[in-house]
Amino acid sequence: xxxxxxxxxxxxxxxxxxxxxxxxxxxxxxxxxxxxxxxxxxxxxxxxxxxxxxxxxxxxxxxxxxxxxxxxxxxxxxxxxxxxxxxxxxxxxxxxxxxxxxxxxxxxxxxxxxxxxxxxxxxxxxxxxxxxxxxxxxxxxxxxxxxxxxxxxxxxxxxxxxxxxxxxxxxxxxxxxxxxxxxxxxxxxxxxxxxxxxxxxxxxxxxxxxxxxxxxxxxxxxxxxxxxxxxxxxxxxxxxxxxxxxxxxxxxxxxxxxxxxxxxxxxxxxxxxxxxxxxxxxxxxxxxxxxxxxxxxxxxxxxxxxxxxxxxxxxxxxx
Amino acid sequence: xxxxxxxxxxxxxxxxxxxxxxxxxxxxxxxxxxxxxxxxxxxxxxxxxxxxxxxxxxxxxxxxxxxxxxxxxxxxxxxxxxxxxxxxxxxxxxxxxxxxxxxxxxxxxxxxxxxxxxxxxxxxxxxxxxxxxxxxxxxxxxxxxxxxxxxxxxxxxxxxxxxxxxxxxxxxxxxxxxxxxxxxxxxxxxxxxxxxxxxxxxxxxxxxxxxxxxxxxxxxxxxxxxxxxxxxxxxxxxxxxxxxxxxxxxxxxxxxxxxxxxxxxxxxxxxxxxxxxxxxxxxxxxxxxxxxxxxxxxxxxxxxxxxxxxxxxxxxxxxxxxxxxxxxxxxxxxxxxxxxxxxxxxxxx
Numbered sequence: 152x153x154x155x156x157x158x159x160x161x162x163x164x165x166x167x168x169x170x171x172x173x174x175x176x177x178x179x180x181x182x183x184x185x186x187x188x189x190x191x192x193x194x195x196x197x198x199x200x201x202x203x204x205x206x207x208x209x210x211x212x213x214x215x216x217x218x219x220x221x222x223x224x225x226x227x228x229x230x231x232x233x234x235x236x237x238x239x240x241x242x243x244x245x246x247x248x249x250x251x252x253x254x255x256x257x258x259x260x261x262x263x264x265x266x267x268x269x270x271x272x273x274x275x276x277x278x279x280x281x282x283x284x285x286x287x288x289x290x291x292x293x294x295x296x297x298x299x300x301x302x303x304x305x306x307x308x309x310x311x312x313x314x315x316x317x318x319x320x321x322x323x324x325x326x327x328x329x330x331x332x333x334x335x336x337x338x339x340x341x342x343x344x345x346x347x348x349x350x351x352x353x354x355x356x357x358x359x360x361x362x363x364x365x366x367x368x369x370x371x372x373x374x375x376x377x378x379x380x381x382x383x384x385x386x387x388x389x390x391x392x393x394x395x396x397x398x399x400x401x402x403x404x405x406x407x408x409x410x411x412x413x414x415x416x417x418x419x420x421x422x423x424x425x426x427x428x429x430x431x432x433x434x435x436x437x438x439x440x441x442x443x444x445x446x447x448x449x450x451x452x453x454x455x456x457x458x459x460x461x462x463x464x465x466x467x468x469x470x
Numbered sequence: 471x472x473x474x475x476x477x478x479x480x481x482x483x484x485x486x487x488x489x490x491x492x493x494x495x496x497x498x499x500x501x502x503x504x505x506x507x508x509x510x511x512x513x514x515x516x517x518x519x520x521x522x523x524x525x526x527x528x529x530x531x532x533x534x535x536x537x538x539x540x541x542x543x544x545x546x547x548x549x550x551x552x553x554x555x556x557x558x559x560x561x562x563x564x565x566x567x568x569x570x571x572x573x574x575x576x577x578x579x580x581x582x583x584x585x586x587x588x589x590x591x592x593x594x595x596x597x598x599x600x601x602x603x604x605x606x607x608x609x610x611x612x613x614x615x616x617x618x619x620x621x622x623x624x625x626x627x628x629x630x631x632x633x634x635x636x637x638x639x640x641x642x643x644x645x646x647x648x649x650x651x652x653x654x655x656x657x658x659x660x661x662x663x664x665x666x667x668x669x670x671x672x673x674x675x676x677x678x679x680x681x682x683x684x685x686x687x688x689x690x691x692x693x694x695x696x697x698x699x700x701x702x703x704x705x706x707x708x709x710x711x712x713x714x715x716x717x718x719x720x721x722x723x724x725x726x727x728x729x730x731x732x733x734x735x736x737x738x739x740x741x742x743x744x745x746x747x748x749x750x751x752x753x754x755x756x757x758x759x760x761x762x763x764x765x766x767x768x769x770x771x772x773x774x775x776x777x778x779x780x781x782x783x784x785x786x787x788x789x790x791x792x793x794x795x796x797x798x799x800x801x802x803x804x805x806x807x808x809x810x811x812x813x814x815x816x817x818x819x
Contacts, residue, residue: 168801169684182499190549190607236796238799245802246796246799246800246801246802247547249547250750250795250798251796251799251800253743254799255741256797258792259787261792262789264785264788265499265783265788267497293570336632350788382737385737386615389611389612393608425744433623434620434623437619438616438620441615441616442612442616443611445594445598445613446602448605448608448609449598450685457605
């Protein structure tokens with residue numbers, strides 16, 4: 152494989168792997184910006200993947216090629232409901248947010264596997280028939296080089312993910328809602344004094360994170376795995392969490408980090424057939440996202456500052 | 471109601487609620503919860519063999535629970551027990567297959583290797599927390615994945631491209647003929663004694679040494695500890711190292727006792743994450759960890775019997791465990807409800 156061929160293969164596949172990561176990481180940004188740590192992203196992705204696959208299998212005959220998109224809606228609703236559990240625990244019940252997140256992760260995988268076994272009588276679902284289709288973007292794909300890199304045999308979901316990231320940036324930085332969201336995450340007491348309903352803002356933020364994580368999980372399941380089993384979502388939620396931190400709790404930063412991690416993932420899978428890359432032992436590519444995140448946190452790659460009130464329950468009247 | 475009583479009531483209520491939710495889920499999905507829980511019970515206490523295997527399952531849970539609890543007492547959340555356990559597992563198995571030594575040297579050496587590996591994996595987040603104020607939760611999560619991929623790569627190297635090592639030499643094994651004869655040849659091994667000794671060690675460190683006092687002080691209030699002249703940074707690192715060592719030991723239980731080899735893993739063992747549940751349920755005390763580990767170890771092993779005897783997916787037990795964690799974490803609301811119930815009683819009088 153020549154270098155250019157390799158590039159034409161690697162870049163689209165990096166974007167392809169990054170799409171779910173982007174959505175889930177953006178979800179994480181919303182939650183963290185409001186001051187709620189969401190370790191449960193992994194579990195919310197699991198529920199999204201499971202619901203997406205289930206909806207797709209049951210309704211493929213009814214809805215035809217629209218099925219995968221409708222499955223995203225179903226996955227969004229399911230994950231949003233599960234995220235409410237995290238919201239209730241960590242906002243209203245003042246639970247340790249990390250512990251509640253761990254519980255969400257355990258619950259999600261257990262519940263979906265339980266249902267898979269109940270419905271299908273085996274450890275994984277059947278393969279879906281209606282998938283997201285790859286296509287060439289008209290006109291743009293004819294541009295030399297760039298067309299081959301970004302616009303040939305691409306998934307609509309990738310554009311969707313990037314669009315969501317941009318919309319999220321606009322919401323968080325350019326709207327009153329976003330300002331309130333950030334205020335609640337930095338200094339909830341000050342925000343409360345100014346008449347912002349801290350509890351409500353946090354509930355909304357956690358629900359957004361659940362919705363996006365659910366969509367991300369369903370996209371992953373319907374583009375990459377095409378069925379659901381115990382290992383379908385295997386750390387992608389945590390990688391999205393890493394992308395959020397590496398992107399410094401900024402939607403566009405998170406998107407960039409997710410794209411980069413997608414590149415690492417696609418290299419670790421396809422790298423063995425690419426010159427230069429095949430010299431690197433696979434394990435380095437596999438651990439790269441995690442190592443980079445630790446380095447970023449330690450301040451070796453710019454300073455990453457979490458929202459100040461991240462992880463702390465807000466108790467009215469407490470100093 | 472005294473604080474002590476509520477402290478014990480919260481976990482109890484959580485366990486009961488967890489089992490109740492499990493029963494409701496079974497009922498709604500068309501299974502008979504009575505049959506389900508009977509199968510669970512038989513899976514835990516059915517005969518001597520199952521009791522032996524249940525105790526075997528409790529062993530790593532004890533150590534994983536200690537690891538989480540120890541860090542918690544120092545104000546740290548070690549979510550990386552899973553990764554520390556995996557590197558401990560590998561280190562012990564590696565020492566077990568790499569050399570053959572007299573048992574009196576080999577076994578302690580293999581156990582020590584596991585503890586050191588786990589401690590090293592705990593040292594990194596400890597150091598980053600102490601020096602750069604990086605939150606340990608995120609670092610330990612990342613370290614989990616690094617542990618998973620690195621050990622998989624090492625196993626591949628050690629086994630010449632295979633996906634598991636050879637069986638360890640018997641000189642490094644924790645296998646116990648005495649326990650085996652007692653329990654109809656279950657895989658119960660001497661590790662449980664080590665785990666129980668470690669429970670004592672944790673109690674000793676926390677309650678009887680200056681180090682333990684300082685660690686707890688740092689856990690309560692870092693600024694006050696600093697002001698009292700304690701080295702907060704040193705204590706943070708030490709707490710993570712000791713916690714990691716406990717987790718590494720949990721890995722050695724699997725390497726030298728249960729499996730006697732290490733194989734590459736597609737995902738996590740789950741023992742480390744369940745350790746969080748064990749510690750929480752045990753209120754982070756050594757004695758509490760024994761109860762927590764017994765409960766979760768039993769549930770986990772007993773669940774294996776549910777598909778056979780009752781035709782119910784074993785994940786139902788995982789659901790129960792998750793719900794228990796959820797309720798223990800939401801202890802505030804249970805406390806509030808308990809308090810209200812107690813007040814009502816008083817008014818009625």
